Amino acid sequence: MTLAKPFLSDNAAAVHPRVWDAMRKADQPDNPYDGDRLSAELDARFTALFGRECAALWVATGTAANCLALGTLVQPHGGVVCHAEAHIEVDEGGAPGFFLHGAKLMLAQGEGAKLTPEAIAAFVDPIRNDVHQVQPHAIAITQASEYGRAYTPGELAALAAFAKDRRLGLHMDGARFANAAAFLGGSAQTAARAASGPVDSLAFGFIKNGGMGAEAVVLFDPERAMDVRYRRKRAGHLQCKGRYLAAQILAMLENDLWLANAAHANAAAQEVAAGCADRLLHPVEANELFVRLTEAERAALRAQDFAFYDWGADSARFVTAWNTRPEDAQALGKAIAAL
Amino acid sequence: MTLAKPFLSDNAAAVHPRVWDAMRKADQPDNPYDGDRLSAELDARFTALFGRECAALWVATGTAANCLALGTLVQPHGGVVCHAEAHIEVDEGGAPGFFLHGAKLMLAQGEGAKLTPEAIAAFVDPIRNDVHQVQPHAIAITQASEYGRAYTPGELAALAAFAKDRRLGLHMDGARFANAAAFLGGSAQTAARAASGPVDSLAFGFIKNGGMGAEAVVLFDPERAMDVRYRRKRAGHLQCKGRYLAAQILAMLENDLWLANAAHANAAAQEVAAGCADRLLHPVEANELFVRLTEAERAALRAQDFAFYDWGADSARFVTAWNTRPEDAQALGKAIAAL
Amino acid sequence: MTLAKPFLSDNAAAVHPRVWDAMRKADQPDNPYDGDRLSAELDARFTALFGRECAALWVATGTAANCLALGTLVQPHGGVVCHAEAHIEVDEGGAPGFFLHGAKLMLAQGEGAKLTPEAIAAFVDPIRNDVHQVQPHAIAITQASEYGRAYTPGELAALAAFAKDRRLGLHMDGARFANAAAFLGGSAQTAARAASGPVDSLAFGFIKNGGMGAEAVVLFDPERAMDVRYRRKRAGHLQCKGRYLAAQILAMLENDLWLANAAHANAAAQEVAAGCADRLLHPVEANELFVRLTEAERAALRAQDFAFYDWGADSARFVTAWNTRPEDAQALGKAIAAL
Amino acid sequence: MTLAKPFLSDNAAAVHPRVWDAMRKADQPDNPYDGDRLSAELDARFTALFGRECAALWVATGTAANCLALGTLVQPHGGVVCHAEAHIEVDEGGAPGFFLHGAKLMLAQGEGAKLTPEAIAAFVDPIRNDVHQVQPHAIAITQASEYGRAYTPGELAALAAFAKDRRLGLHMDGARFANAAAFLGGSAQTAARAASGPVDSLAFGFIKNGGMGAEAVVLFDPERAMDVRYRRKRAGHLQCKGRYLAAQILAMLENDLWLANAAHANAAAQEVAAGCADRLLHPVEANELFVRLTEAERAALRAQDFAFYDWGADSARFVTAWNTRPEDAQALGKAIAAL
Structure with a gap:
């Protein structure tokens, strides 16, 4: 074809040559799983990029990245507010139901597949605060959205304030995070910080942007990282030759590729x-x-x-x-x- | 280090040069997920190797391969008999509990981490046939075992007969299937058939044997494959650039590498x-x-x-x-x- | 108050005197769980009522009754089409997500909280037949509906034909099944058969109708009953003094109470x-x-x-x-x- | 028979006359679920009995009581150390696997089905502190044990100290808690406190002791009660005529029945x-x-x-x-x- x-x-799309190069360079003995030298660099590299402490883990798919991060924000009996056209609702084969042990996706509306505090409130406020109704535990937004729309720093700040007020976690599906960052402009640091705002966690996508099979789960509350590490293993996502995944991500970060x-x-x-x-x-x-x-x-x-x-x-x-x-x-x- | x-x-261990070559050759446009030309070859290639119809799917880890295959044999309220030192019990971070929705691992004994019909019967027979006790639905064996022991064709036939008699599924964790096959000897076909015997499913490992991040879930009841395809997606294991995984597996099969x-x-x-x-x-x-x-x-x-x-x-x-x-x-x- | x-x-509402009487009569030694003489009568009594072979199990709540029955029709990676205002979606605290291991509720529309083949098709037909989207496995309707509307035999026949054509299970939440049956009229047999139509399973409610804490899960494919029995135990719903639940149900059936x-x-x-x-x-x-x-x-x-x-x-x-x-x-x- | x-x-066994009386007295209009006057008394009554603040919820079975309480102590990727002959391992049909979303039961040994710090340490200490092995999150003991043995206050204090040291929760399956308390002797308060020691949660059994279908989940960290309330509903265990369950429990507490x-x-x-x-x-x-x-x-x-x-x-x-x-x-x- x-x-x-x-x-x-x-x-x-094909894999970027510099990603290939980095993978080949990783082709020497090192510790298995994420005990290798490359995986060990991730936390520091993402902390530098985002300007706030974070933990970062590789995982092979965006589906897993989103679900593992959400698992730190949502209990099985809770819910995740997302857009009715969000990828996690529409195109991930029910993965959130699996990873979150039956937690509920709660479908809000919004132009361009973007959520606003008002749209979320319109959905969330009618939920009775009793045990008969699933209570929201977190919000998931997509940056750039499923219709290629970028959240601005102001919009993200408003969402984060709303989430904090309602005691909801805030997760960002960043399958095309880089495209949103590029749209917002500036240096890599400036763009990354603008595009992520004050979210609690980010599934930072690289595969659609020149990688092969590595995304980063970025947790801005590093204490939650240990849980994610256990859950990554439990979900069969801890690859023993993880250094090849770390290599991809580091190559993408290198020189702001x-x-x-x-x-x-x-x-x-x-x-x-x-x-x-x-x-x-x-x-x-x-x-x-x-x-x-x-x-x-x-x-x-x-x-x-x-x-x-x-x-x-x-x-x-x-x-x-x-x-x-x-x-x-x-x-x-x-x-x-x-x- | x-x-x-x-x-x-x-x-x-490092990745075999021929695996690298095959991955590089896959670096051209094709359909995403498992819609590419390479993934489409897998069923036929494994059917030829094993001499009986099967479906084969790539997945990034042995943990996922085992759990996805077991998911077709075990209901959430059932159990899987395995050796007390089986990898799925000891070293997979509770993955079977996750993938099988709380199904129980039932720990039998046996020399060299191998199971026998007698050892399984000794564990299974005392289970009362009532709803208060979890009933076994399947058996999982490891070829070669966690102590590097190979099941012979005769041993496998006996286990399969026992499983059939008790109406239990029989799954093989083949993280080191190739080593067992090499031990049993003969051509690739002869060795593969001898080492797999009449199991219902096989997690055929390539990663420990020169691959990077691709194992094959082989289902000898191809009707079960569609369920596994849905579950693979749901578990976040359907990589969008799946052709690079298919390429690894095909390279390993090519010329019996x-x-x-x-x-x-x-x-x-x-x-x-x-x-x-x-x-x-x-x-x-x-x-x-x-x-x-x-x-x-x-x-x-x-x-x-x-x-x-x-x-x-x-x-x-x-x-x-x-x-x-x-x-x-x-x-x-x-x-x-x-x- | x-x-x-x-x-x-x-x-x-209070418990009906005849239900009390039956419970008191059950206050003598018998076998625990569902091994008592009263529980043993249920299958035959419901088979006679509905005029087709069925298995019937007591359970303490409608929530559990619905979820246990649905568990025989839906795999964890599948979905249940129900009305957007169905009780299982709105008022059961996410129980289907728990019992069905993350299966998805798929929300169709319809006047009076009733579904029609057309309304279901409108929801189901756009679902792509691929692993990225959760596929429907079953339909759940409520008789009488959440707005007190009864499905007629003709409507039920049309839904069952649709379900069969699409290879979907058909479950009925009958929390107020008796009220629908009474509306449709006739003898107990006539009314029960008219109100249930050819559904695969029914959660037959008694609690809202004079019982204390017993509903019946009625499975018109009795082969599925054994799975439900295991799952009932696993969900902590197998009460050891089950005879008091069976007594309630039998009292409700007696003389068509x-x-x-x-x-x-x-x-x-x-x-x-x-x-x-x-x-x-x-x-x-x-x-x-x-x-x-x-x-x-x-x-x-x-x-x-x-x-x-x-x-x-x-x-x-x-x-x-x-x-x-x-x-x-x-x-x-x-x-x-x-x- | x-x-x-x-x-x-x-x-x-039959239901105690005073339990019957209390249930009959409850047969008047009140709020559904646990909004009634009787359910509202439970927290205070158990707090008085145990002499420390607790929340108490009714539930129909010991299986559910244990699993709901454990759910507040164990994450899905963790484990519960219990005796190899513990009821939750042997006779609850895999309920912990269901309620705890696949968390693992870890089987320690001990005379008379009782656990000691040493026996738990012998099991727990060899567990590598890495993601490949399930980590213990809690301990579950049975009072009286499955062999009718009572833990003394000293033994409970030692277990609690061990649990605290290892940062493990400590749950007590009290299906026959009353029998252990009676063995330890003294007034109701004295006996209840001696038999429960400093556990985090207790499934206080009444059914085997004259009740019909009501056990109490007692949570000594009342902040965890809200989660249990949501999970009780989600598991189909929130009965709408809950006042009949509360009545049973209150009757059992009244005059130390x-x-x-x-x-x-x-x-x-x-x-x-x-x-x-x-x-x-x-x-x-x-x-x-x-x-x-x-x-x-x-x-x-x-x-x-x-x-x-x-x-x-x-x-x-x-x-x-x-x-x-x-x-x-x-x-x-x-x-x-x-x-």
Whole structure:
């Protein structure tokens, strides 16, 4: 299968050469599991990036990263407020139900798959404070959101204040955290801090951004890390050759590769957006575009060798990646404009 | 840390060059998850190897492989009979309790960490057939066992007949399946079939044998595969760049690399064994040696730069790997003999 | 607290004298758990009532009854389609998440908290048939519904046909099954069969209808009963003096007390309805009334010593019971009419 | 079935008349669930009895009482150290695995099914402090033990000190707590405090001692009670007519009926023991006797209309109850002596 101009997803893109290099360098004897020298660097590296103490653990998938982090914030009899279109609700095969032992996802609404304190309150306030109803224990947001929208530092601060007021944990699904950070701009530190705000935990995604199979669970309350370490093992996610996962993450952090890759993908998305501003369902703030296109128009694009997913009956989703060729992005933008 | 003569474990050994090559070849666009061309080959490849229809799925760890397979054989209110020293009981952080929703591990005894129908019956027969006691649903054995012992085809047939008679599933933890197969001998097909016998499912290990992070869950009742696919996703084990895992496994199968690597490790173990036959706690049938050694003797070996784990107060465990240098194995054998 | 004219709920009503008598008669030595003579009668009694073979088990709460029955129809990685206002979703403290090991409740819509094949299809059809999305395994309906609506035999047949076509189990929460049966009319057999239709399992409620603490889990596929027996024990619901629960249920079945009690409650509800037909939010088909009433009107009723719950800002819920005094029901109807 | 001289178990004995009376008195309108006046008294009544602040909740079975209490002490990835013959391990159908979400029971040894700090240390100390092995989170002991042995205040203090030192919770399964308290002697307060010592939680049994279907979960850290309340609902154990359960417990506490009933049963056991002191497998400290008896001897006793369970091949278990007739106990003692 040749995907000449692939806009299906960033989740199957090739691995970045510097990630490969780092993995190869890790190919020497070291301690198993996370006892190796590379894994030992993670806490310090993420602490430096975010400017506040944290613990960081590798794990092979975003699904596991989110669920392991949420496990520190939610008891089995509690609930997690998330957007009705959140990935953890829609596309993770019920993983939160498994990892959280039957805790409930509570589905709030919000434009662009983003939550606001008001939207959460609208859902949470009617819950009677009695044992017959599941009580919320945490909030989960996605940065960038499932519609490619970025939370601003102000929005995150408001959510965190709300969470604190209601005594709820606040977790961030950062499968495309880098793209949100790149959108918010500034140095790696500035961008990372702006994009994460004061959340309690973050599933920091690298796989969609040039990695192979390593995400970071970042816990800003490091005391919770030990529980996560036990639960990671218990979930079969403690790989014995963990150094290859640590190597991927460190390579992505090195020289801010994570930010550069995301900036590249975002720029490609803007190239496309330039050709279809009037058709966009959502502002383009990361590397995803949701574009109003008829069935015939989609067929016309596919005839030009563009690969992408339908999004409902009248739209399509295009995703750019760290390795999207600028000429492909420009071509796509022009092709849509020419429809 | 330099581990000049490493006998700590095979679980952190380097990745085989042909596995690396296969992973690099997979570094081109393809479908995500297990929709890629490589993952699609697995069922047929394992069916050919074992000579009976099976479904095969990649997963990143043996812990997950065992638990996902057991999930098709055991209901949450049932139990799994395993050896009291089985890895799933002792060293998987309670993963079976998590994946099997609280099903019980039932600990039988047996020499060399091997089970026999008699040993299982001795445990199972006193269980009252009433709802107050957890009923066994399956048996889990380890090939090669936690003490490096191989089940023979005759032993496996007897266990399978017993399991069938009692209506129990039979699962094989094959973290070192290749070493057992190499011990039993013959072509790849002959060895694989002999070592697996008529089990219902097998966690076929590659990581300790030259892989990086891919094991195969092999289900000889392919109808059960769909459940495992859902559960794999639900457990956060469906990696989006799954083709890199499939590539590892296919590389291991190609030209029987899995068997050659295991034969190499087994041969190295025999080199060591030659120097300490009188000190062995268990016959050496795979790539692990359990050797009676005083504290002073162990210190003397470590002073010669041999790395290994203590095994209780009076013994040590040595593990060879696909890349153990013959001269290191010989040196170790001689060093022990010279104590 | 004196509740002179209690319409709060049927769930705390006194216990029927004949239930008391039966419990006292059970106060002699017998086997523990469900090994007693009374428990042994249940299967046959319910088989006779429903006219098809079934197994029946006592359990202390409707929550447990529903969840234990659903456990035979749904795997942990699957889902249960229910109404968004179903009791199992709204008012059981997340019990399905616990008993079903994280299986998902899938919330469909429908007038009067009733489901239809069309409403279920509207929810289920967009679910992609892949491992990323939880697949439905069963449907749960409530008879009478949470708004006191009864499913007709025709509606049940349509749901069962739909369920069969989609290979979904069909469970009925019958917390107020008797009230629905009484509404549908006829002899006990006729009414029970009409109200249950061809469901796979039924949580047959007695507690709201004159019992103390015993509901029946009725499984129309008796082969599934053994699993439920194990799960009942595992959930701590196998009481050692189970004969007192069996006695309650048998007393309710004896001379069709269950139907007579429900008919009484339904008649009382009709008395009330006669006074507020123009204010009803839902047709009154069982023993619950949802009545449009302003805050001032509700205060006026409470000043007359009527006890009931608010239902949102502009309505109230009134529930009649097996022991509602007809004069109280008439008085309530008149009081509302006079507002 | 007539059980003329029943020594099978106390678990199916009739209900005490004063319990019946209390239940009948509760047969008037009140709030559902645990919102009634009787349930509201429990905390204060148990606080007075034990002389330290506690919360107390009714629940229908000892299985649920133990598991709900343990749920406040153990995380899903942890373990509970209990005796290998503990009821929660042997006879609760895997309930701890269900309620504790797969947490592990860790089986220590000890004479008379009693644990000591030394026995626990012998089990716990070899557990490596790493994520590959399940770590203990709590200890569960049974008072009186499964062999009818009572822990003394000194033994309880030693266990509590050990637990505190190791940062483990300490739970007491008190299915026959009253019998242990009666053995230790003194007023109700004195006996209750002596028998409970400084445990963190207690499942205080009433069912085997004259109740019908109500045990108390007593939490000496009342802050944990709210979690238990949520979990009780979630497990389907919040009965809507909870006042009948509260009534049972209050009746048992009233005028120390619980202690008088247990003293009666204990005295009956001593009557039996007087006839078989030389055959006893365990000292008789509560209401259970384990007596060496050949098959022929057991047949001879049964021919005299004594009902009891075999205990292995060469022994029998006899259990007395609150309503054991002294003449039956004497007759049994004499019959054994005459063998």
